[in-house]
Structure formats: C-alpha cells, structure tokens
Amino acid sequence: MNAHVERFNRTLQAQFAVEAGQIMEQFFLVIAALDIYWWTKGLAYVAYPIMPKPGNCLWNNLGHTGSPNGDDFLSKPALIGSFDTSPVGGKISYKDLNVCLPESLQIS
Helix, strand or coil: CCCCHHCCCCCHHHHHHHHHHHHHHHHHHHHHHHHHHHHHHHHHHHCCCCHHHHHHHHHHHHHCCCCHHHHCCCCCCCCCCCCCCCCCCCCCCCCHHHHHCHHHHHCC
16 A cells, blocks of 8 residues: 555544544433433432422423323423523521431531
8 A cells, every 4th residue: 555545544544533433422412311301300200299399390391291290201292491490499507407417517
C-alpha cells in the first residue's frame, strides 16, 4: 500500500471511531432518559399511598391524569406542556427533624 492510501485508511478509521462514539453516546442518553422515566413513575406509584401530594405531582408531570394506579402504570402518555417544579409541602425546620435524630443531635 502506498503512503497516501495508508494515511487515508487511518483518517477514515479515526473518523469512524469518533462517529461511532457519538452514536453510542446518544444511544446511552436515550437509555438513561427511559430509565429516569420509569424510575420516576415507580417512585410516584410507591410513594402515593404514604405521600399522596408528591406522588400525584410526579404522576401528573409524567403526563398522567388523576392519581397513580396500577391500571395506567404501563401506559406512556405524551409529555405535553411545562412541568410543575414547585416544592410540595412546607419548609422543614431543624426542630421538625428531632423525632428522626438520636438524642445527641436533637435541638432543644
């Protein structure tokens, strides 16, 4: 092989490696987005019985109407509009956390 053909082959291989890397990166971003969707949906479904407001908020932001339920769990509605990112509930103070803390860390 002459030098020009070898250089062309190396350039082509390098370009292919870059493009293949970009394609794989996009593929993994799509997979990650799907994982996030289903984990969030599962969290909404599991959280709803004990934390109805956050569960509903997640469920509705995923495009569902109503409350999280098993009948609609496998459906995947279109995500339309903006998302409600406002915090649910009031502000938590350090004293609110006393019941969860060991005595040595509690605030009087």
